[in-house]
Amino acid sequence: MNERRTVLVVEDDPDIAALVGGYLTKEGFSVASAASGREALAEFDRCIPALVILDIGLPDVDGIEVCRSMRERSDVPLMFLTARDDEIDRIVGLELGADDYVTKPFSPRELTARAKAILRRSQITSSSDQVMRQGAVTVDLGRREVTVGSELADLTAREFDLLAYLIEHTGLALSRQQLLDGVWGYDWYGDVRTVDVHIAQLRKKLGDAADIRTVRGIGYRWA
Structure with missing residues (x-):
């Protein structure tokens, strides 16, 4: 069902990025990676992803600001992946247009299942006149x-x-x-x-x- 759709993983921890990318690749997705906010925006414009998995705690630009910039460009589905579990962060992220919010530590299988569910729901229906x-x-x-x-x-x-x-x-x-x-x-x-x-x-x-x-x-x- 994935048709090699691209998921952009924005995560500055190389071990976590590799873990998430590995699970997504096993599910048939193409994975693009970025380790900073600036790199994420450049990669976002380059690969036109079907889904973005975005860490809030990036080394240069806060992930919430990156989300805001991406939302100005597109309404692509977006999931926050972060160690911050503050309710304010969660609400701000959702208000900016994030479709899901996953806190660390997390289950890679659960994360992959959520990503697949988001992509499944975001597909345009065939009944285009409904x-x-x-x-x-x-x-x-x-x-x-x-x-x-x-x-x-x-x-x-x-x-x-x-x-x-x-x-x-x-x-x-x-x-x-x-x-x-x-x-x-x-x-x-x-x-x-x-x-x-x-x-x-x-x-x-x-x-x-x-x-x-x-x-x-x-x-x-x-x-």
């Missing part, structure tokens, strides 16, 4: 675009998939685990609270048009 409308919100599954009224919403790949899943199940109360299974995938491992962070981002970006209701004791539903 459009869903709910109130002022229009979701174009083929173009992977969301508009609120006449304005294009700036969503990450994960936020798009979560919104589409909620609207596809309009009126149904979905638990956090159901949302994780349906959007992140059954092979995703992590804290269910990541759903809450992404819901908060959707509400912020969609404003009053975000008809996402919190269902006490269960999860969320699109009303």
